[in-house]
Amino acid sequence: MLLFAASLADFATPLILAGNQFPVLPTEAYLQITGLFDMSGGAALSFALLVPATAVYLLQRYWVGHRHVVTVTGKAAARSAIARVSPTARATLLLLCSAVALLMAFLYALLLYASVVVAFGANHDLTLSHYRIIFTDGLKAIVDTLIIAGIGMPLGGIFGVLVGYLVARGRFAGRQALEIVSMINYALPGTIVGIAYLIAFNDPPIALTGTALIIIACYVFRYSPSGIRATIALLSQIDRSIEEASQSLGARSLTTFRRIMLPLLVPAFFAGLGVVFIRSMTAVSATIFLVSIGWSLITVRILENMTELSLGPAAAFSVFVIVIVLIVLALINALLRRYRASVGAAAAGFTAA
Numbered sequence: 001m002l003l004f005a006a007s008l009a010d011f012a013t014p015l016i017l018a019g020n021q022f023p024v025l026p027t028e029a030y031l032q033i034t035g036l037f038d039m040s041g042g043a044a045l046s047f048a049l050l051v052p053a054t055a056v057y058l059l060q061r062y063w064v065g066h067r068h069v070v071t072v073t074g075k076a077a078a079r080s081a082i083a084r085v086s087p088t089a090r091a092t093l094l095l096l097c098s099a100v101a102l103l104m105a106f107l108y109a110l111l112l113y114a115s116v117v118v119a120f121g122a123n124h125d126l127t128l129s130h131y132r133i134i135f136t137d138g139l140k141a142i143v144d145t146l147i148i149a150g151i152g153m154p155l156g157g158i159f160g161v162l163v164g165y166l167v168a169r170g171r172f173a174g175r176q177a178l179e180i181v182s183m184i185n186y187a188l189p190g191t192i193v194g195i196a197y198l199i200a201f202n203d204p205p206i207a208l209t210g211t212a213l214i215i216i217a218c219y220v221f222r223y224s225p226s227g228i229r230a231t232i233a234l235l236s237q238i239d240r241s242i243e244e245a246s247q248s249l250g251a252r253s254l255t256t257f258r259r260i261m262l263p264l265l266v267p268a269f270f271a272g273l274g275v276v277f278i279r280s281m282t283a284v285s286a287t288i289f290l291v292s293i294g295w296s297l298i299t300v301r302i303l304e305n306m307t308e309l310s311l312g313p314a315a316a317f318s319v320f321v322i323v324i325v326l327i328v329l330a331l332i333n334a335l336l337r338r339y340r341a342s343v344g345a346a347a348a349g350f351t352a353a
Contacts, residue, residue, distance in 0.1 A: 005056055008049060009189030011285035012299070016306050025049050026191040026285060033195070033289065043199065046192040057187035061180075108322070115315035130312035134301075134320060138313070141296040142320070148212055148295070149280035152219040156276030157269045159220055160227020164268065165261065167228065168235035169243075179228075186225035190285025193222055198289045210292035218286055223279040227272020234268050235261075270336045277328055281321050 011026040025045050033042035085093070114120040118127050134142070166172075167179045185193060197218055201208040208214035238261075246256040284299040291300050298317050305314035 005053060005187055005189075008053055008056075009191065009285055011191055011288065012303055016303070026189060029191050029195065030288060033198075039195075039199070043195055046189070046195050049189045049192055053188050053192075054184070057184060061183075111315050111318055111322075114311055115319045118312070120311050120315070130316040131320075133313045134316045138298070138301055138317065141298050141301045141317075144212070144295050145281060145298045146324075148215050148219070148297070149277050151212075152216045152280050153273050153277040155216070156220045156224040157227055157272040160224040160272035160276075161231050161262075161265050161269050163224070164228040164231025165235065165257070165265070168232045169240075169261075182221075182228055183225045185222050190222070190283065190287075191289075193218065194286035194289035197286070209290070210294055212295050215287055215290050215295060215297075218290060219276060219280045219283065222286060223276045223283075224272060226275035227268055230268035230271040231265055234265060238264060266339055267336065270332050274329055274332050278325055281325055 009026065010024075011030065014022055014024045015027045015030075025048055029042040029045040032038045032045060115130050116126055116128065117124045118129075163178065163182050167175060167182070197214055198209060200206075201214055208217070242260060243256050246260050247253070251259070282299060284297075284303060287297055288300060288303070291297055298321055302314045302317045305311070305317070
């Protein structure tokens with residue numbers, strides 16, 4: 001279902017690989033707005049994507065929404081048996097995963113190679129001119145992208161944990177509506193979201209078009225559902241008796257959340273950080289409608305280079321994005337491991353005492 005929704009929403013891939021040979025609704029909506037300046041026509045085409053996207057989201061929610069398994073309780077229990085696959089199935093899965101990994105490594109190697117040759121497919125002399133281009137002419141896009149991603153990352157992580165906790169543990173009217181509204185923004189194709197933001201915030205009293213704030217808001221509310229789902233998944237595995245024990249000892253709800261639940265939700269927070277940052281560095285379908293002269297993005301520059309057949313700078317931009325994403329993910333994983341190690345050491349000291 002995730003693959004179906006992503007394919008339905010994809011904008012850049014069919015535009016770059018197929019152009020006019022294989023028109024899809026996201027690219028047609030983009031051309032209606034940017035080429036023909038027909039906002040109503042672009043909105044109508046995007047609205048046609050609502051039906052399958054919403055149907056897939058509701059179907060997914062129906063299938064998995066009523067299933068949960070508690071794995072963290074306040075009671076001691078014997079370790080459950082681990083089900084293992086057969087050696088044949090294990091070898092088959094390992095072979096398939098290895099083939100996919102090798103294919104991805106080959107594509108990344110081609111991307112790196114295209115960024116350091118004069119003209120991929122024509123002149124294979126090594127050069128660093130493409131990187132000089134992106135760090136001179138494309139420096140503004142790099143700086144703008146890092147600023148927007150750096151601001152949106154913590155906001156998306158915090159928002160995801162708070163909304164996920166309210167949905168999973170809250171008891172108030174409209175809780176399910178809050179979950180649906182927060183998740184549907186991720187399920188909808190990016191073209192719809194981008195056009196909706198453009199229409200909603202193009203005129204007073206809330207005129208945000210052309211500012212960084214509208215891009216940050218789009219990233220936070222569109223990609224924080226990953227943190228929301230991670231938080232809900234974690235909380236569905238934690239027995240409510242842990243919170244009830246804290247409250248029975250006199251702790252208030254806020255104290256219970258801060259001292260008991262928040263440490264358990266740190267992995268979900270870091271998951272939200274990673275997803276929001278990655279998508280902030282790589283998103284194009286929604287933000288292609290929100291960029292302006294004042295604020296540019298790397299993905300938009302890559303798209304412009306590809307339409308101008310400037311493969312070298314586009315490859316150099318892509319390699320830069322990959323390196324930055326890998327560095328940030330490594331830092332997030334290091335912080336998460338350090339946190340888990342400190343929690344494990346504290347738990348061991350408590351048990352020894």
